[in-house]
Amino acid sequence: MDEISFRIFRFDPSRDAEARYQLYRIRPEPGLTVLSALVNLREEQDGSLAFRASCRSGICGSDAMLINGRARLACKTQVAEAAGDGTVTLEPLRGFPVLKDLVVDQSDFWEKLVRVKPWLIPGPEPAPERERLMRLPAQQFDELSRASDCIFCACCYAECPMEGRHRAYLGPAALVKAYRFEADPRDAGSAERRGALDHPDGVWRCHHVFRCTEACPKEIDAAWAIQQLQRRLAARHLRLKGDA
Ligand code: FES
Structure with missing residues (x-):
């Protein structure tokens, strides 16, 4: 797969009337995790993207989100595994108020x-x-x-x-x-x-x-x-x- 689409939930309650999904395209590399892809996206394509992460190794628990509808850690999920049909959908954890994009109030x-x-x-x-x-x-x-x-x-x-x-x-x-x-x-x-x-x-x-x-x-x-x-x-x- 040359390119993968990331479909990401976007919502800033201080500015937006309703949530939307934004599409990004990335070139997958072997070993790329969903968290690394998000970091790349924020650094290279959209600095306004909000998500939470710290340890990048499955220890702090801060980067849990819905990945294709399932609650998972972004740092422990490979893009290659998540992008079955070429699209990875990322949403905030369900059951929590959204603070911004993928960041929820716990x-x-x-x-x-x-x-x-x-x-x-x-x-x-x-x-x-x-x-x-x-x-x-x-x-x-x-x-x-x-x-x-x-x-x-x-x-x-x-x-x-x-x-x-x-x-x-x-x-x-x-x-x-x-x-x-x-x-x-x-x-x-x-x-x-x-x-x-x-x-x-x-x-x-x-x-x-x-x-x-x-x-x-x-x-x-x-x-x-x-x-x-x-x-x-x-x-x-x-x-x-x-x-x-
Ligand atoms: S960034 Fe700490 S568990 Fe994923």
Whole structure:
């Protein structure tokens, strides 16, 4: 393919009445990523093009966008792979207000994350040890470790159909982070997180469509992590019922 078309969503809410798509042509080179193509486009053809990126290596999570309708990282997507019919369509992540072009306002995403208290809430100091040891079987440690790999790109959030229909739903990323700490034997924060998790817009909103798991660029099984939280809460409900 000599040339590839980039069809890019353009919208500046401070100036434009409505969004439009703008076409650009690029010459693909072997190994060119969508992010590199965007950088080239901005440097060589249109300095007004807005997108977010930082690490260029799948670590910071800042360049997530819809590439041909799917939420992906631009730095981890090859142009050659994306341009099946010769056109690559780029749009902002769905479910977020657009700040400009491919840049979205993620305030809601971060606010939901904070609601699950994604940090270690330690229990009483385990005397006589000074160090809080995790002491988990290797498989459980691996599961917990995978949940720690989240880079907050919000691909899962953009692909989740429940998030699209229920804006108050915490969403997969926040729930994966909650699982990360709920599964940590050093953590004693379940009671503090319960209000957010054990709620119609918490873990129970997930209907296991698995789009979050498919979308995750770090291959985190978000749907599985949410199931683990549901099982823990369901077991607690059964215990409470048995005690009554
Ligand atoms: S630029 Fe950091 S993940 Fe792509």
